Every structure is written in structure tokens, then in C-alpha cells.
Amino acid sequence: MVGPRPIGAGGFLAWVGSHGLRWRLRRDGGFCRSSIRQSGVRAGKDAIHVVSDASTTAFEARHDLPSDRLLEQGRRLVGFDRRFERLSGHMRLLSDLDGVSTWAKRNHGGAPDLVAALGDRYPLLVFHGDVGTGKTATAEAAADGLARMLDTEGFLLKLSTRVRGIGHVGEMSTLIGDAFSEATKLAGRARFVAMIVDEGDALAFNRAAERAHHEDRVGVNALIQRIDEARQLRGRLLIILCTNRFAALDPAVLRRAALREEFQRPDDHERHVLFEQVLAGVEVGKGVVDELVNITGPRDERPGFTFSDIQTRVVPEAVARAYPERALTAEDLLVAAAELEPTPEIREHEE
Ligand SMILES: Nc1ncnc2c1ncn2[C@@H]1O[C@H](COP(=O)(O)OP(=O)(O)O)[C@@H](O)[C@H]1O
Ligand SMILES: [Mg+2]
Structure with a gap:
């Protein structure tokens, strides 16, 4: 663990986290994240800039x-x-x-x-x-x-x-x-x-x-x-x-x-592709992806899981059950999918 390490930028509190990411406290109280390597001046083809003084730009x-x-x-x-x-x-x-x-x-x-x-x-x-x-x-x-x-x-x-x-x-x-x-x-x-x-x-x-x-x-x-x-x-x-x-x-x-x-939220086929993609290299056994697709689909009054529900909630929840002691199992994934609820649909109402 690298731990927070102050690096100071433009009068803002900034530090480097364990993944080489730089967190900055913005003037409006929120945090923005950028990779250290890429902050500041243009650093080649793939640069992300977070302008050092947040008050000088309208862009995040x-x-x-x-x-x-x-x-x-x-x-x-x-x-x-x-x-x-x-x-x-x-x-x-x-x-x-x-x-x-x-x-x-x-x-x-x-x-x-x-x-x-x-x-x-x-x-x-x-x-x-x-x-x-x-x-x-x-x-x-x-x-x-x-x-x-x-x-x-x-x-x-x-x-x-x-x-x-x-x-x-x-x-x-x-x-x-x-x-x-x-x-x-x-x-x-x-x-x-x-x-x-x-x-x-x-x-x-x-x-x-x-x-x-x-x-x-x-x-x-x-x-x-x-x-x-x-x-x-x-x-x-x-x-x-x-x-x-x-x-x-x-x-x-x-x-x-x-x-x-x-x-739209992913259909069965898209959830299938997503699970296969995310779990590439992980042996979960035959039929498990089909079962996951099933569990995360829409039913009764409940909508299906969003792409983001699967990527940022179901899969991490399953990994958290296994990590660091043991390998990820089909059960971890199935239980995580069954226990979590999809993000509720935004109810559009004309204003
Ligand atoms: N088509 C997709 N395939 C795989 N992952 C997706 C897809 N769409 C969204 N995600 C996942 O969901 C996260 C949130 O997506 P985002 O573009 O922020 O959604 P929105 O802007 O519609 O709220 C992405 O970072 C990604 O992990
Ligand atoms: Mg968005």
C-alpha cells in the first residue's frame, strides 16, 4: 500500500493513492481523479489533463x-x-x-x-x-x-x-x-x-x-x-x-x-457477452454464464441489471467474497447476482 502522499498542486490538496492515481479536492468540495503521469502538460498521444487550478476551466x-x-x-x-x-x-x-x-x-x-x-x-x-x-x-x-x-x-x-x-x-x-x-x-x-x-x-x-x-x-x-x-x-x-x-x-x-x-439496459445476449468478457480467463464451469444471464434479467416488476450494475457491483461483490484467500467460484458469482438488486429505472415524468 502506497498510502496517501501529498504532492501539492495549484493550492489544492492532492495526493497519490495506491494505484498511482492522483486525487484532488476540488474547489467545489468534490474530488477529481487523474493519473499523475498524465496530468499537467500535454504528454503525448494519450494524455488526460486536469487543469491545475480548477477555477480556470469549465471542464472537468x-x-x-x-x-x-x-x-x-x-x-x-x-x-x-x-x-x-x-x-x-x-x-x-x-x-x-x-x-x-x-x-x-x-x-x-x-x-x-x-x-x-x-x-x-x-x-x-x-x-x-x-x-x-x-x-x-x-x-x-x-x-x-x-x-x-x-x-x-x-x-x-x-x-x-x-x-x-x-x-x-x-x-x-x-x-x-x-x-x-x-x-x-x-x-x-x-x-x-x-x-x-x-x-x-x-x-x-x-x-x-x-x-x-x-x-x-x-x-x-x-x-x-x-x-x-x-x-x-x-x-x-x-x-x-x-x-x-x-x-x-x-x-x-x-x-x-x-x-x-x-x-437501453443490456438484453440477454449483451449480458452474456459482458459476463464472458469480464470473466475471460476465469474457470467458472459450464452453464454458469447462462445462469448469471438469467438471474440478472428483468422479471416481474423489476428491470434487468444495467451494464454498470454488472461491471461495478455484481462482479466486484463476487470477487470480494473470494479475495484474497481463494479463487473465484461459480457460487460467488451466483450468490452476488442473486443478492443484489438492479439500479431502479429512472421514472421519466414530464415536467
Ligand atoms: N456497452 C457496455 N459494455 C460494457 N460495459 C458497459 C457498457 N455500457 C456501460 N458499461 C459499464 O458501465 C459503466 C457506466 O457507464 P456510463 O457510460 O457511465 O453510463 P451512463 O453514462 O449511461 O450512466 C462503464 O464504466 C462500464 O463499466
Ligand atoms: Mg453518464
């Missing part, structure tokens, strides 16, 4: 694209290849408007109206679905996949819900403005920037909702305006908004989405 993380880590993340996501194959054509149309122009010249004598129509779209994708179904992980891996497809370098920015601010007059608008200015600067003339707005319903909630405060409504207006302006970057800024609460999104934001992609 910045990754260089392409990123080997994100490529690997995509490989581990069950069903990612098929989904990306479906999405990438559209994503490419949104982010490669110069390429579209060249294509139109070559094939259709320019077709200015067609090119203009494509350029009029908003570079916004909405990923929605239950919690733990892979929206964030997919958005990250897809940003990497797209950078590779476009054969360009760029950045992945994750917008922190911190931009909601703490309720000061005009704060959310200012913070959103800062975030988009930073993204625009990074996109520069030639680079590609994917901005993930995670838990997007916190920023793009329906302004008509009764409990929406005036200040917050102004913030949503600002977000919409920035999405409109993002078109000027001709695809170099692509925004992916992820939400567990689709029904809570503002209709004006939704209307701008060039693409809406729904995520």
Missing part, C-alpha cells in the same frame, strides 16, 4: 484525441462497434463540412444548396437512456473513433455540471460562455473538439418547468445560443449531450439535435 477533464485509452474503452463496450458504425456516418457529416464541400464539387458540381442545408444543422447529438447504460462511455469512445476517422488531432472536453454555478445572477450564462470560448479556442483553425455535456438535463432542462428559476432559464438560453454559434466552427466542435432524463430536456435544445440516440 480534457483528453487528447486520438487516445489509446479511449480506443481500448470502446473495445470493452459491448455493442460499441455496431453502434459506432451506425452513428459514425452521421457524426462525420456533421464534423467534416469541408470534406462535404469537396465531395459535392467532385460529384455534383458543387450543389451549394445541399451543402448549405447540411451546414445549417446543429453539431449536437443527444444520447439518452437509463443510468449505467453506457452513454458517457460511448460518447467518449465515439469521439475518439471520429477523430481517427477524420484523421485529425483534437480534444475531448467534458463539461462539468459546475457550470450550473451556485445561483449567482448571470453565473450560469457566464460559465457556459467561458466553456464555449475555451472550446472554440482549442478547435482553432484545424483541430477537432468533442464536447461532452454530461448529465445534460442539469443544464438544458425545460425552461417551461414550473420550478425553473429565472436565472436558470437565462442559463439555458445562453446554452442554446452557444449551440447556434457552434455552427460557425463548421463541424470542428461537436457537442454530445448525455442525459438520463430525456423528458426533462428543453424542447428547443432537443429540436436542435441532429441525432438522438437511445441507450
Whole structure:
């Protein structure tokens, strides 16, 4: 055990944990985690940046694209290849408007109206679905996949819900403005920037909702305006908004989405693939994976387990029963699956 070891950064409390991870106490009281090797200045192809003074950036993380880590993340996501194959054509149309122009010249004598129509779209994708179904992980891996497809370098920015601010007059608008200015600067003339707005319903909630405060409504207006302006970057800024609460999104934001992609809990086949993948190299015996798929499926009123339930709860719970004394057994897995309950479904209600 390495134990917490202070390393000091930008006036923030920071220490190195046992896995070489660096934890930092953010100004807002939360923790953020980054690998030490990768924090700070750009460190090659696969860097993750956590800007040293959290108050200077609206982003909780910045990754260089392409990123080997994100490529690997995509490989581990069950069903990612098929989904990306479906999405990438559209994503490419949104982010490669110069390429579209060249294509139109070559094939259709320019077709200015067609090119203009494509350029009029908003570079916004909405990923929605239950919690733990892979929206964030997919958005990250897809940003990497797209950078590779476009054969360009760029950045992945994750917008922190911190931009909601703490309720000061005009704060959310200012913070959103800062975030988009930073993204625009990074996109520069030639680079590609994917901005993930995670838990997007916190920023793009329906302004008509009764409990929406005036200040917050102004913030949503600002977000919409920035999405409109993002078109000027001709695809170099692509925004992916992820939400567990689709029904809570503002209709004006939704209307701008060039693409809406729904995520669902894994079906039997997907849970099968996931268990086989996670348990690769572990001898659990014949039929056990089928049984696990069964136990973790939907029944009666209860939904099936999410990807994340299986990865981050069932499997660790089973390992915890065996570790460190003995090897993992089929029983550990079956008992863990039977004892745990899936994350409850988010009940969407129109506001
Ligand atoms: N398709 C998938 N295949 C394998 N694991 C997945 C998949 N989707 C999600 N997970 C697991 O669940 C975790 C949470 O996924 P995440 O993308 O944060 O979900 P969401 O954003 O929809 O709440 C991931 O880190 C991963 O371990
Ligand atoms: Mg998420």
C-alpha cells in the first residue's frame, strides 16, 4: 500500500493513492481523479489533463484525441462497434463540412444548396437512456473513433455540471460562455473538439418547468445560443449531450439535435457477452454464464441489471467474497447476482 502522499498542486490538496492515481479536492468540495503521469502538460498521444487550478476551466477533464485509452474503452463496450458504425456516418457529416464541400464539387458540381442545408444543422447529438447504460462511455469512445476517422488531432472536453454555478445572477450564462470560448479556442483553425455535456438535463432542462428559476432559464438560453454559434466552427466542435432524463430536456435544445440516440439496459445476449468478457480467463464451469444471464434479467416488476450494475457491483461483490484467500467460484458469482438488486429505472415524468 502506497498510502496517501501529498504532492501539492495549484493550492489544492492532492495526493497519490495506491494505484498511482492522483486525487484532488476540488474547489467545489468534490474530488477529481487523474493519473499523475498524465496530468499537467500535454504528454503525448494519450494524455488526460486536469487543469491545475480548477477555477480556470469549465471542464472537468480534457483528453487528447486520438487516445489509446479511449480506443481500448470502446473495445470493452459491448455493442460499441455496431453502434459506432451506425452513428459514425452521421457524426462525420456533421464534423467534416469541408470534406462535404469537396465531395459535392467532385460529384455534383458543387450543389451549394445541399451543402448549405447540411451546414445549417446543429453539431449536437443527444444520447439518452437509463443510468449505467453506457452513454458517457460511448460518447467518449465515439469521439475518439471520429477523430481517427477524420484523421485529425483534437480534444475531448467534458463539461462539468459546475457550470450550473451556485445561483449567482448571470453565473450560469457566464460559465457556459467561458466553456464555449475555451472550446472554440482549442478547435482553432484545424483541430477537432468533442464536447461532452454530461448529465445534460442539469443544464438544458425545460425552461417551461414550473420550478425553473429565472436565472436558470437565462442559463439555458445562453446554452442554446452557444449551440447556434457552434455552427460557425463548421463541424470542428461537436457537442454530445448525455442525459438520463430525456423528458426533462428543453424542447428547443432537443429540436436542435441532429441525432438522438437511445441507450437501453443490456438484453440477454449483451449480458452474456459482458459476463464472458469480464470473466475471460476465469474457470467458472459450464452453464454458469447462462445462469448469471438469467438471474440478472428483468422479471416481474423489476428491470434487468444495467451494464454498470454488472461491471461495478455484481462482479466486484463476487470477487470480494473470494479475495484474497481463494479463487473465484461459480457460487460467488451466483450468490452476488442473486443478492443484489438492479439500479431502479429512472421514472421519466414530464415536467
Ligand atoms: N456497452 C457496455 N459494455 C460494457 N460495459 C458497459 C457498457 N455500457 C456501460 N458499461 C459499464 O458501465 C459503466 C457506466 O457507464 P456510463 O457510460 O457511465 O453510463 P451512463 O453514462 O449511461 O450512466 C462503464 O464504466 C462500464 O463499466
Ligand atoms: Mg453518464
